[in-house]
Amino acid sequence: MVKTLCVIMFITFWSLAGCSQDQEKSPETKQAGGTVKTIVAVGDSLTAGYGLDESAGYPALLERKLQADGYDYQVVNAGVSGETSNGTLSRMEWILTLAPDIVLLETGANDGLRGVDPEVAEKNIRNILQILKDKDVVVLLAGMKMVWNMGPAYVAKFNAIYPKLAKEFDVVFVPFFLDGVAMKGDLTLGDGIHPNAQGYKIITDNLYPYVVQAIKKRTER
Amino acid sequence: MKDAMNIRFLIREILHSKSQAVVFILCVALSLVSIVAINSFRSDVQQSIASDARGLHGGDIIVHSHYDFSPALQQEIAALAKKTGIQVARTWEFYSVARRADGQDSLFSNIKAVEKGYPLYGTVELLSGREFSRVLQPGKVVVAPELLKRLGLALGDKLLLGDSVLEIVDVIGRESLRPVDFFNFGPRILVAAADLAQMDLVQKGSRVQYEALLKVADAGQINTLAAGLQARAVTGQERVATYATASSRVKRFFDNLLFFLSLVSVFTLLLAGIGMQSSLAAFLRRKEKSFAILRSLGATGSFLLRHYLVIVFILSFIGCAVGILSGLLLEKNFSTLFAGLLPDNIVLGGSFFDVLEGIGLGLVVVTFFTFLPLSKIKNVKPAAVFRKESDNGRQNRGTYVLIGCGIILLTGLVVRQLNDLRIGLYFLGGVLALIAVISVLIGILLLLLSRLQIASLPLRQAVRSLLRPGNATRPIVVTLASALSVLLTIYLMEYNLHATYIASYPADAPNLFCLDIQKNQQHDFRGLVGQDVELFPIIRARLTSINGERIHRESEMKKRGDSLAREFNLTYRPKLLSDEVLIKGDSLFGNVREKSGLVPVSLLDTVAEMGDMKMGDVLIFNVQGVPMKAEVSSIRSRTKSMLYPFFYFVFPEENLRAAPQTFFGALKVKKSEIAQLQNTIVNHFPNISTINVGETAAELEKILQKLSTIINFFASFSILAGALILVSSVLATRMARIKEAVYYKVLGADTRFVLLVFFLENFILALLSSGCAILVAQAGSWGLCRFLFDIDFDPSWPVSFAMLVMTVCLVVTLGLLSSVSILGQKPIRFLREQS
Secondary structure (H helix, E strand, O other): OHHHHHHHHHHHHHOOOOOOOOOOOOOOOOOOOOOOEEEEEEEOHHHHOOOOOHHHOHHHHHHHHHHHOOOOEEEEEEEOOOOOHHHHHHOHHHHHOOOOOEEEEEOOHHHHHOOOOHHHHHHHHHHHHHHHHHOOOEEEEEOOOOOHHHOHHHHHHHHHHHHHHHHHHOOEEEOOOOOOOOOOOOOEOOOOOOEOHHHHHHHHHHHHHHHHHHHHHHHHO | OOOOOOHHHHHHHHHHOHHHHHHHHHHHHHHHHHHHHHHHHHHHHHHHHHHHHHHHHOOOEEEEEOOOOOHHHHHHHHHHHHOOOEEEEEEEEEEEEEEEOOOOOEEEEEEEEEOOOOOOOOOEEEOOOOOHHHHOOOOEEEEOHHHHHHHOOOOOOEEEEOOEEEEEEEEEEEEOOOOOOOOOOOOEEEEEHHHHHHHOOOOOOOOOEEEEEEEEOOHHHHHHHHHHHHHHOOOOOEEEEEOOOOOOHHHHHHHHHHHHHHHHHHHHHHHHHHHHHHHHHHHHHHHHHHHHHHHHOOOOHHHHHHHHHHHHHHHHHHHHHHHHHHHHHHHHOHHHHOOOOOOOOOOOOOOHHHHHHHHHHHHHHHHHHHHHHHHHHOOOOHHHHOOOOOOOOOOOHHHHHHHHHHHHHHHHHHHHHHOOHHHHHHHHHHHHHHHHHHHHHHHHHHHHHHHOOOOOHHHHHHHHHHOOOOOOHHHHHHHHHHHHHHHHHHHHHHHHHHHHHHHOOOOOOOOEEEEEEEHHHHHHHHHHHOOOOEEEEEEEEEEEEEOOEEOOHHHHHHOOOOOOOOOEEEEEOOOOOOOEEEEEOOOOOOOHHHHHOOEEEEEEHHHHHHOOOOOOOEEEEEEOOEEEEEEEEEEEEEOOOOOOOOOOEEEOHHHHOOOOOEEEEEEOOOHHHHHHHHHHHHHHOOOOEEEEHHHHHHHHHHHHHHHHHHHHHHHHHHHHHHHHHHHHHHHHOHHHHHHHHHHHHHOOOOHHHHHHHHHHHHHHHHHHHHHHHHHHHHHHHHHHHHHHHOOOOOOOHHHHHHHHHHHHHHHHHHHHHHHHHHHOOOHHHHHHHHO
């Protein structure tokens, strides 16, 4: 009996049940308070930690590492899967409500994977950096390198965006966010793009000196 | 006489009780008809889906990876390609930017490089009508029509892909491997694998889907070969699948439907089994005296048992043959019954294996249900010849052991049929519980009847006849009531689901939904479709904890159905929607803010149940990085169709106004104008997706009706089983009835009186059965609606009443028809024969 209904319900629902939403991690967030300073990790699924438990993503790992080393910082995961630089720009106002001391900006990969004109991504990221500069937020910009199959002309144009903007805004710059992880079968989820738990450990280690540099920059101000 | 098989005895015994034999055969046949039909249909559907799957997946074996194949796997594939009877085609699929040769324009495109022989299954249709494999040569490409339009190119023009200049030679009409692709960001370009090196797009640092498709001539080898490949593949990175293991939605749908029909047919089988058992038991009871005489004349118990075993075997064999034949015939005609639901390429027809399986099944069922009555033959004592009543013999230990074995056998059979141990056991448990409940009910009613002081003579006589020894009143009523209650429950559930989800879809409800309207498009969107459109803000967020307890993503994702770990669509608005009611709390947001200073949130009852959330619970949301602590201020429920927009979490506007959001629009449009409006919207705002909900409701209704016809069709077989038991019981008590009719007449009653007694007897029988069935079905459906589906329950009494009337008509007609010959009996002739 129950089965018949399941069948009926199944049919009733199938045309309405949308595709299952992207499964990126939601961060464990803490209430800001006292002297704890806030780093907001802004980005797409690479920041959100697609397919992994939130504690395995790089913002969580980074927070643990910073606190172990005596830095009084919390790291907020503000990654949204599938987001392009356009989306990131449109939610800057919201991100600023978190009152970040430092923003780790990782965006643009989805623009590249969808073949969006690199000029559009460049314009968006420039706008984001400008907004953060106006608010006097220290920025760590994570560079992205486009997959080779997009063709040499596109790849060259895309890859040039990040060092150029880093110089223009004088921000702390990580040349390649996925350095040593991208296209490694044992460090990604099998799709060659999204890091696994092991991959995020490497990313965190790679980022760490730059983050410390950003903290110093912030303290000097 | 002791050892030989006496053929004449066999034939005489069968001929002497022709009607009983026919009923028994029909019971056996009936037990098999629907199950054979369903089983054979299942294998046809599976085969058809499997052959579709080859076309859909492109090969018998599909090897897939996001990386170039590991050396071991590559070697294995190369070795297989050299074998005769195995064909291999490799493909590389990736996105890239295609440019016009003059550098004027470029377009993000989906490139697929294919080896010779591709596609192994299915086709790539070209607009020119030429054969794909002849057209796609090195240096050439075939492209989707969209690419020509968007780049302003024509056939014969050149296209730049990576470092290659390729000539466009044809346009793709349809690819069977890519029938629908929702996530298609760019138009397709098919290119020869030989050009890959020159293009220089596939290398380390490229994002490519690597695939090897294998076509294997000997289907028996597929699984072995796939296992061999799997053994060499890098786990978690290289995936080896066969066309059969790759899943599809069509397959899931039919799996569910056929599973349910299997349940119904197993139910029919059990009822028919009870029919066999009761008709055989009644028949043998009638024979008790002659058995005793035979024993007195020197026949051993095992002589009788042996002969009756053979008789049952012969009758069962005939029954099996009739059942299997009718089942296969029935299945041949399924195309009418299932019209519109079947896969296109299905061929209906039974196989030898279906027949074999049917026979096996039939024998198991017959063995189980005839064993008890037959085992009693051996115990008939010669002394029974002198006694009026035979003692209803106590069972010895051996009998119980055998009954136990039978139950295990039957359980195995049901589990095998349903292909699921847990559900098989639940099902058997459920059926047994149903039969037990009905038996208890009937037992109580019969007891009450026997205690009743009845003034009217015909009625009193009718009640006494029902309780007559040897009468199969109880099995008849239990079987009929079980069958009827299942049928009625199915009907009531369909009726209520339909009323809730389809019929309640109000005529003025929105029929066009628009998704992903951007904040800055609100004004222009209203200008385009009219000012009165309702726009709901949507903010994507996650629930991170309930009362401080974290939501564990991994355990949530394993749950069936909705998960608390997914991204939710939050909204804000000041009041309830027109189809909502508050079930907890005085107002949407109450006085939470004044009391605790937290953000109030109103929950829909479904999500509240999902997470066991109550009023006052503290929820923490992560709104794209920003944590928001909220307290449950009210719980809402919905009164209308599920096709109306709804939101799990509703907040006050001031708390979410600043959050990143898109809007959802619900429009009511004239049916004839929907398509045009959809086009207009997409032309103005390419980012907005539209969904025609009115059409969805109509489609759903069609499918639901089709399904209920199919289900009712199969369920009606169980009614037949009930009718057969009725007939067999009337036949078994024929002698007793004749005796009664004669005595009534001798005592001065006329034919009318006798008829009235018989009529009332059957009438009470029918009332008992359908009354019990209605009671059980109404209670069951109410429970299902209330607790499982959480929808309003409408008992739909007219239907229950109609079923009651129909049951009464059926039972009374059948009962009277089989008693007609009794009425004609002349008392004196009967008395002479008897004395």
